[in-house]
Amino acid sequence: MLRIPCPHCGERDYTEFRYGGDASKTRPAHDERDVRAWHDHVFVFTNPRGPHREYWQHVQGCRQWLILERDTATNAVGTARLARDGTPA
């Protein structure tokens, strides 16, 4: 069972969370007119085998969006922090 360390609620089963996908993507600027930039943002995935930074929402807990570090090759979970605090470089 994948267990996610929620900063508010402690370590919980992943079934309490909703998965939100890759958190390392940057949304194009709102006035971006290049279709390919939007295409790449919406449809294309880096899909790494290894470290992955991703969104999870604790829907059955504090309802906060988190950013979790997880290794997709092993499912080993690293730290989780609040998404609203922003993504460090």
Place this chain on the structure above:
Amino acid sequence: MTERYSALALARHALTGARWPRAWRRADPKPHYDVVIIGGGGHGLATAYYLAKNHRVTRVAVLERAVIGSGNVGRNTTLVRSNYLLDGNTQFFEHSLRLWEGLSHELNFNVMLSQRGQIVLAHGPSQLDVLARKGNVMRLNGIDAELLDRGEVERLLPYLDFSERARFPIHGGLLQRRAGTVRHDAVAWGYARAASELGVDIIEHCEVTGFLREGDRVIGVETSRGRIGADRTAISVAGHTSQVAALAGLRVPVESHLLQAFVTEPIKPFVDHVISFGAELFYISQSDKGGLVFGGHIDGFNSYTQRGQFPKVQTVAECAVALIPSISRLRLLRHWAGIQDMTPDGSPFIGRTPLRDLYLNGGWCYQGFKATPAAGWCFAHTIAHAEAHPLIEHFSLERFLDGNGYDEYGLGNWTYRQ
């Protein structure tokens, strides 16, 4: 020269005790090929076979990182069918089913096609209307389809939950009699043997580590067994499409997710058909050994672990019992997970890539196994003629750019966002 398999050959070997020759030739890499196919799974081997058979391209190598057939071709639930709704899918999967029907003779290898019929269940009147529409589309395309009412389903499948207390009452179903199951390992072995016979080099334990480039043209691959030049290079590595494409500097609309499958302890013949639940994604059949084989949805987040999460085991078991209450005390013998390419619209990519002479076949979501013969057939055509086969034009890598997403079921990797 491979020995032809027949009843006579079987009798001869039984009487003389002569050893059977190796089914296919173990090859070492040559410096250059007309076509190099990366990935020795069902699709890669089928592509090699049809390149040699249909297009007389015989200087072909299939490179496999591990051993052939060790990926998803041996990890699926072995179902074949052609009950698709969207124009394009209907014809493509029917082409595949027709190839399945002749495959044992074509390859001189028994792939044990069992056309036991598949029934998709409807649990409400509107769902039955949807199935009626799909059945009509199939029949207009010359594909067999029969709409069943509740009584007809009960006559065929009396062991389903037809009680007053059924969580999902059964209103009817859509039967495709020509659908069924195939012995999946035999598909890899059969295509490998037949391709090898036509001169294709199958090279195991040969991992691709990079692409040789000349400007925007791919001229071969760098492998763990040295450089191999190629006029054309084809990627057929579903599950790891992103990794291999990244070696060529490409990013693709694919995420790798886990799909689990399950087998119970063997029981006497009981489930005579393939049954698809209509209330959840769940499908069940019985193997020749007697085990009930079933599967469900992807786990829901991208992973390469090949180990499924336990809550999905519970969900799938709940589906099984909601559908067939009498199997509630069967024990699960095994469950396993395959790494599956998931695409945003749930449809695959076959065709050219932005790089010249590099071709891609991947993103098969839930449908890779049943598509094996047609995917190989069409991919071989695409490689040989440097343009997409008409049956796969709608599976282009660039389709989202033009707003032409091709969504049959809504089963892409975005289920987690619904």
